Amino acid sequence: MRTARNPGVTDRLAHDLAEAEGVCVQPLLRRLIDRDTGHATVVILPCGSTRASRCVPCAEKARRLRMQQCTEGWHLTEELPDKPTATSDDDQGDGDDLVDELGERRVRSTRRRQDAPDLPRLPIEDRTVGASFDGRQGKVFRPSMFITLTLPSYGKISPGTGVPVNRRTYDYRRAALDALLFPKVIDRWVQNLRRAAGFQVQYFAAVEPQKRLAPHLHAAVRGAIPRALVKQVTAGTYHQVWWPSIDEPVYQDGDVMPVWDRDLAGYVDPVTGEALRTWGDALDDLDLDPDAKPMHVVRLGKQVDIQGIIAPSPDADRAVRYLTKYLAKSMADTYDDPYDMDTARQAHLNRLHAEIRVLPCSPKCANWLRYGIQPADPGPGLTPGRCISKAHDAEHLGLGGRRVLVSRKWTGKTLDQHKADRCEIVRAVLAEAGMEMQDRDRCAADQLSEDGLPRFRWEPIDVTQADYQTVIGHALIQHRTWKAQYEQAKALAANGPPGPVDSRSATTQPAATAA
Known part of the structure; x- marks a missing residue:
């Protein structure tokens, strides 16, 4: 794939040109080998x-895919074919975890806290679609909602600075x-809302940081x-963590931390050699303590923003x-340039990250060693302050899970299925224009050779070993070819044949070369 470098074109210029045209700026190279023919591209x-x-x-394409997913499921007027049952998998205890993260059941009282208001509870109807309202001239409205939830205050914030x-x-x-x-308290809020509303409320939600860096x-x-x-429901929702x-x-920081003992298959004190309490023993002690607190x-x-939305509309x-x-x-660079952050903002972020870095994120977190407790299912190599969960990174600031939360009955589709829907629209437009389409399954993993093994094999190629400008150039040619064919196909569909149609396959790889 190597070609002569153009001395007037720098890698940065190639990067900026690709970004301006919506082409991936960090493309991956793969060698595709057909085991039946020996041909490689x-x-x-x-x-x-x-x-x-x-x-x-790539990030913008992913965001637009989420926009499609959100729009498609928000204002449904009919139930999906696979209707939900009245008993939800999310319907658990009121205030306490009855089943811990490891699947071990521990019996605790489900009595609500005295400092939390009671919540209404209705039988949950077997529906996910909201109620409709009759308007003038026989028009029917089926409104939906846009809700914003926040966390409590942790101290006064300087206005406008976070x-x-x-x-x-x-x-x-x-x-x-x-x-x-x-994420735990959000799960609890959804459970409580479904019980109070009396139907299987469906949602598409995004977790973002406020300017104060709280999610x-x-x-x-x-x-x-x-x-x-x-x-x-919001005022009465809480989640207790029985750890x-x-x-x-x-x-403390600076101390010699517990070390792994191969013979005991656990962690021991670095000075005395005494084994640390196991996770199970620590929970047993908690269960036996009548005065234990979460x-x-x-x-x-307290800040809850609720908006009514009717679709289709500009508001929706x-x-x-x-x-x-x-x-x-x-999470960290939503409001700031990470390379040019205000000193006070940087100090605030660093202080919050310092706390998140050493607190436990789950029963398996390595940070439990700081508190003299072996995490659940321990193994060698754990170091407090270096838990492998991304929740402890400065980039995520505590959020180790998904940024987008989608209920199972939102559209009934996975994100890959939504992506396939978008591809199918393009394929349909091209096919209607008479353009040849390659077999979409030609490289699929379920295509087998006579020996029963996959016919096609993918091998990675290190992009740094190739000319970055050349790779970007081929990617730009590929993108422009596909875009021109798609625009030509749309023109044909709208106005009829204006002239000869480019019959090249819309999925041909212009950058593909025989290996």
């Missing part, structure tokens, strides 16, 4: 990143724990629910764009 593939800091074109007025009194520890456990949730909710009820206490770490209680904030389109606005950015 080099294929350019997009990197598929969802972060604009890595690849703007920086605490006083970092000494700002509750960074609570802010860090709330961020790490934010909050924007949710497109199908159907209309009284605003007072949504606020009541061992982390009030006092046993090992390690942490996560609650939602605007809400979808707003909901997916920051999906291409990480």
Whole structure:
């Protein structure tokens, strides 16, 4: 694939040109080998990143795919073919975890906390579509909702800056724990909302940071629910975490941390050699203590924004764009340039990250060693402060899970199926224009040779070993060819044949070369 370099074209210029035309700026090279014929071609593939800091074109494509997913399921008027049952898998206990993250059942009281208001509870109807309302001239309205949930205050914030007025009194520890456990309280909120509303409420939600760097949730909710009820559910929702206490770490920064003992298959104190308490023993002690309290209680904030949405309308389109606005950015750089951040903002981020880095994110987190407890299912190589979960990274600031939360009955499709829908539209337009289409399954993994093994084999090629400008150039040619064919096909469909049709396959790889 190598060609002579153009001395007037730099790698940066090639990068910027690709980005301007919506072409992946970090393409992957793969050698595709047909085991039956021995023929090999080099294929350019997009990197598929969802972060604009890595690849703007791929991140934008991923964001637009999420927009399609959100729009398609928000205002459904009929139930999906596979209707949900009245008993939801999400329908668990009121306030406590009855089953821990490892699947072990522990019996605890499900009595609601005395400091939390009671919530209404209705039989859950076997439906996911909201109620309809008759308007004038026989018009029927089926409104939906756009809801924003926040976390509580941890201290006064300087207006417009997102920086605490006083970092000494700002509750960074609570802010860090709330961020790490934010998905748990959102799950609880959905359960409570379904019980209070009396039907299987469906949602498409995105988790984003506020300027103060605390996560909050924007949710497109199908159907209309009284605003007072949504606020009541939000005020009464909490999640209790029954983990061992982390009030006092046993090992401080600078201490020699527990070490792995091969004979005991566990971690021991580096000085005495005594085995640390196991995760199961720590939970047993918690169960036997009549005065035990949850390690942490996560609650939602008082600020709740609720909007009624009717589709199709400009408000609905605007809400979808707003909901997916920051999906291409990480939690840390949503509001700031990571290379040119204000000093006060950087100090705030560093302080929050320092807390998140050493707090436990799950029963298997390596940070439990700081508190003299072996994490669940321990193994060699664990180091406190270096848990492998991305939740502890400065880029994620506590959110180790998915940024987009979609209920199972939103569209009844996976994200890959939505992507296939978009591809099918393009294929249909091209086919209607009479353009040849290659067999979409020609390289599929289920295409087998006579020996029963996959016919096609993919081998990675290190892009750094090839000329970056050449790879980008081939990718641009491929993109322009496909775009021209698609525009030509649309013109044919709209106006009839204006002239001869380019019959080249729309899926031919211009960059493919015999190996």
